[in-house]
Amino acid sequence: MSRGIPEPKLTAMDAMIDKLTGAIFVFQIVVVMVLGIAGNVWKDTEAKKQWYVLYPDKGPWYELLIIPLRFELLCSIMIPISIKVSLDLVKGLYAKFIDWDHRMVDLETSTPSNATNTAISEDLGQVEYILTDKTGTLTENKMIFRRCCISGIFYGNENGDALKDVELLHAVSSGSPDVVQFLTIMAICNTVIPTQSKTGDILYKAQSQDEDALVQAAAHLHMVFFNKSGNILEVKFNSSVLQYEVLETLEFTSDRKRMSLVLRDCQNGKILLLSKGADEAILPYARTGQQTRNFVEAVEQYAHLGLRTLCLAWRELREDEYREWSLMFREANSTLVDREVNGILVNDILYSNSYELNFSVYYLSQWRVAEVCQRIEHNLEVLGVTAIEDRLQDGVPETIETLRKAGINFWMLTGDKQNTAIQIALSCNFISPEPKGQLLSIDGKTEDEVRRSLERVLLTMRITTSEPKDVAFVIDGWALDFALNHYRKAFTELAILSRTAICCRVTPSQKAQLVQILKSCDYRTLAIGDGGNDVRMIQQADIGVGISGREGLQAARAADYSIGKFRFLKRLILVHGRYSYNRTAFLSQYSFYKSLLICFIQIFFSFISGVSGTSLFNSVSLMAYNVFYTSVPVLVSVLDKDLSEETVIQHPQILFYCQAGRLLNPSTFAGWFGRSLFHAVVVFLISIHAYAYDKSEMEEVSMVALSGCIWLQAFVVAMETNSFTILQHLAIWGNLAGFYAINWIFSALPASGMYTIMFRLCRQPSYWISIFLMTAAGMSPILAIKYFRYTYRPSKINTLQQAERLGGPILSLGTIEPQPRPLIEKDVSTLSITQPKNRNPVYEPLLSDSPNATRRSSGTPFDFFQSQSRSSLPNYSRNCKDN
C-alpha cells in the first residue's frame, strides 16, 4: 500500500552545510579571481624581468587564463570533498547506534528500534513540532471493557473490572432481561465477523477495537457471538442458540456518531432496532418518559476516568413501520451509488479507514442517509452505558512532559472523537487542566460558523500568547477542512501561535496537510503514528516515526524510524538526535576548518612565490591530508558526548541549542573560518621564518608546514572533544604517530620527491622547536578564549558540563521530581473549555500505570526559551532560529 516513492529527505543540517559550502564556493571564486588577476599583473610586470623564468614574449591566446586556472586547482581543496564521505559514515553509525540501543528495545515484543533512513538523525535533534496519532501511539490500542451501567446500576466500579463484578455475573446468570438485552446488543450490534479457529476457539475480526472489546466482553459474560452467515447471526447464550436475521445496517458515521442494526429475532419474529453510539447521539432519542439522568451521570463519570463510552439502546419496530422506513432507506442508499464508485477511487488514495472517508468526501450524500436513519432511530429504550479503556502506553505523560520542556510542540491528530481525544490529551500531559491550560475549540456546522470560530480563537490566542499559559486549540476534521481550504492563512497563524493542538476526526490526507502547513512555516516536524492511516503524514513530515505496534508494520515500514513504544521517542530525540546534531555540527565545521587551513597556507605561499600558483605541498601530502591525517581523528567524534545521557534527560531544555541551530550556523562557522585563518597564519609565518635562508628548501618547508597543520588539527580535535574514550585517544594521537610513520615510509623511497626529507627533519632540533612553537602559538589563544567563555560566559551546555563533572548541586535541583499533584475537586474546577458540550476535563491519574505520571501544578512556565521568545516577540514569529 505504499504510495509512491517519497522524495529523499534532507536534514536542516545538510541544508545548512550546503549553504555554507555555497558561501565557501563564492569565497573560493573571489580568491581565485583576485589571485588570478594579481598573478597576471605580476607576470606582466615582474616576471618579464625574471629572466630565469623565461616567459615567452608572446604567449598563446589562453595565456590569461592559465594563472587563474592554476589557482582554481590550488583552491579546489577549500571545499572538503571528504565531508560527504565522513558524513555518510558517521550518519550510518548514528543509525546503527539507534538500532543497537538496548534501552529502546520493546521488551514486550522484543522489538528493537530501527533507523530505516540513515541520513536524517541530526534532524531528530532539531525537531520543533511533533504530530502524533493517538490510538496505538499514545495508547496501547488495546481496548478493554472495564465498566458498564445497565439500567442505572453501575457495574465494575468497585474493582474497576465489570467482568469480575459479582453483581453483574449474578445478574447474567439470573437472566435479568435488561442485562441480557444489553449483552445481546454488545454481542451483535456491530460489524464484527466471528471465525472459528481449528482448535474451536472463536476469533473475531473487527474493524474497530472497541467493537472487538465489546464482543469479547459479551462472550465473557456467556453471550457468545459465534457465527455470521449471510444475514444470519447466531449467538449462544448459556446453552441456547439464538438466531437473528439482519435486515438493515445503519452504518456508523462521524456525524451520526452511532450505528444501528435492524434485525429480526428468529425466535419470535419480532423486528428489533439495536443501537449503540455516543451519548449525545443516543440519549436525546430516548423513549419519552425514560429517565436518562442516570446514564448522563454514568457517561460523565466514565469520561472523567478517560474511558471511552458508548450508550446502548434498542426498541421494537412494528412491521409496517419497518416496511415504510426500509423503502426510504433503500432509496436514500441508492443515491450513494455514486459515492461507492468514488469511494473505491478515493479509498485507494486515502487508505481504508471507514468513517474518515465517509466523513470528508461523502458528507453530503451521507447527510441524506443520515436523515433517513434518523427517522427510525428515535424513541429508543436506553439500556445502559459501556465503558472501554484504551490504556495509555507506559511513560507517555513523562515523555510528553519532557519533550515539551525541550521546547517541542505537540499536535495530536486523531481520527477519534473530540471528547475522547481531549480526555486522552489531559491524561497524558498533552494539555493542562484549568486554570493553567485553556482549550479553545474551533467548530461549526457551516463555513461561516467555522470562520467566526477560527477568528475568535485566533484573537484569544494572540491575547494569551504573552501569558505563561498553555493554550491549546481543538479542531475537528470538518472545520479543519474549511480552515485548510479557505482560511489557510489564518489557520497557519494559529498553527504558529499554538504550542498544542488537538485535531480530531481528521483524515490521512488532512494529517499530511497539517504537516505540510507546519513545514511551510519552516518548522522541523516529526510525525509519529502506528497505522496505515498515518503513513502519509509520516512520509510528509521531516521525520517519520512509526510505532511497530498492533496495527501492523505499515507505518513502521514507511517511517524513517520505527520504535516499539511511544516513550522511546524521548531517548530517540534527546539522546540520539541531540548527539547526532552535536557530532555532525563539529564534524562538518571541522572538515571546513582543515580544508581552509591548508588552502590558506597555499594562498599565503602564492604571495611569496610570485603569485604563480605554486603548490607548497606535494600532491601525495595533499591527498593524504584529506584522506588520512585529518579524517581519522574526526571520525571518532561520533563517540563524543558533551553531556551524559542522564543530564540531557534531566534538562531537556538543552535541546534548544540543537533546535535553534546554535552549534552550526553562519556565526559558529565564522569562528571556525577565523580559526583556520589564524592557524594558517601561525603555521605559515613560523615555517617561513624558522626555515629561512639556508634552510629554505622547498620540500623541507612544505613538510614543516604540513606537520604544523597536523599537530594543530590534533589539538583542535582534542580541545573540541568533550569525552575521551580510548578510541578517541587512539585516533587522535595514533593519527599523529601515523602521520610520521607514513612520511617516514615515503622518505625511504628514493623515487619519491620527499626522499630522506622526514628523516632529516626529525633529526633537526629546529624542526621540533618549530612544531612546538606552532602548536603553542596556535592553541594558546584558542584555549584562552575557550576558557574565558567557558567560565565567564558559559552556555547552558557548559554549565551543565561543569555541574555534571564537578558533581555540583544542580543534579538534585534540576531533576524532574514527581510532585504530588493536588487533586482538583470536580465542583471547584469551573472550566472554560469553549466547546458546546461542556465536559470538565478533570485529570485523574487513574489511567496511567507509571508512578511518575504526575504533573506539576505550580505556576512555573515550562521553559525559559519559549516564554522568553514569546514575550519578546510580539508577533507570531516564535522562531528560535533568530536567537
Added chain:
Amino acid sequence: MSSSSAAAFGSADSTAARRNTKRPKYSKFTQQELPACKPILTPRAVISVFLLVSVVFVPVGVASLLASRKVVEIIHRYDAECIPQSNSSDKVAYIQNPSADKTCNITLNVHKHMKSPIHVYYQLDNFYQNHRRYVKSRNDEQLRDSEKWDSTSGCKPEDMANGKPIVPCGLIAWSLFNDTYIFSRNNKNLTVNKKGISWKSDRDHKFGKDVFPKNFQNGSIIGGARLNDSIPVSIYVNNNYQCMYEIYGSPLFFYEQLSQQEDLIVWMRTAALPTFRKLYGKIEVDLNEGDTISVILKNNYNTYSFSGKKKLVLSTTGWLGGKNDFLGIAYLTVGGLCFFLAMAFTIIYFVKPRQLGDPSYLSWNRNPGGH
C-alpha cells in the same frame, strides 16, 4: 468506535518472534557507554597549562636565542659595488656582455672569532626559485638514469637545444648560479672545500653517477653557469672515472658526471622563499678576530634585470643551524604571552570568582519573574 483499522492483528506476535533473534548484541561500544574521561576547563587546569607552557618556552627561547647569537656571520652585499663606475648606468648590459671583465675584489673583516667549519653561502634576494614555471622545470628521471637521457618532459622551454635533448634539462639547471669566489687571508690562499656541500642522498640517489651533461648551455641564450670543467682529467682517470669529451666550438671541454656536480645539486634543491642562501663551500680553518679576508669574485650572474641583491655570507653554525633569532624571539613571546594569560586568569579568578556549574546560571531554574 475506533478510528483505526486493525487489519494485521495476528501478525504482531509472529513478527515479534522473528525479531527476537534480531535483538542487538550488548557491548559498551554499541550502547555508547565506553568509559570516558571528561576533562573540563577548570581554572586550576587552564592556569597550570599556561604556566607550564611559559615555564618550558622561556628557557627554550633563551637557549635558542643564545644559540643564534653565538653564530658569527659576515654578510657582504656585492652586487652594486662590483659594477664598474663606467657601467653603473646600464648594469644589465654590463653583466650580459660576455667579453667584459667581471672580476671584482672585496674585503671582509672578521669581527669575531669564527670557528671552523665556516660555511660560505651566496644569498640571492628577490629570486623566485619557487615560481611555478621554474620549480617544475626539471626532469628527475633524466638526472638519475643515463638511459633516460632523452626524456625531457616538463623541461620546456629548456628541453632541447639545436634539436638535441639537453642534459640536465630545464630552467633550474639552465639558470645555475655562476659567480665564483676565491678567498685569501693575508695573501695566503684560503681553501674552500666544495666537496660535500650537497645532500648525500641527492648525490647517491637523485643524480646519477653515469649521467653526464650533454648539450648543456648550448642554446641560443646562455642562462647561468656551465657545468664544472675545472677539475683536471687525470684525477678522474686515476679514480677510474669515466670521462666524456665533447667538442663544441673550441677549445675542448670535458664534463664531470652529475653526481659530482655539487653546485648543480645544491642549486637544484629549490628554495621555498624568494630570499635564500645556498652553500658555496666550507672553509675548514678558524678565522680569527681582526682577520681581513679578501675575496676575488667573478660577478657573472645577472640579478640586475630584476634588481635582486647578491650577498656573500660567511657563517659558523650552531645546534639550531645558522643565525636566526626568530625562533628564540617567538618562543620568548609565546612563553611571555602564556605567562601573562596565566597571571591574568589568576587575577580574574581571585577578583571575580565564579562557581562552575552554578545552577543559577541555568535560566530555566530561575524565578519566572526574573527574566
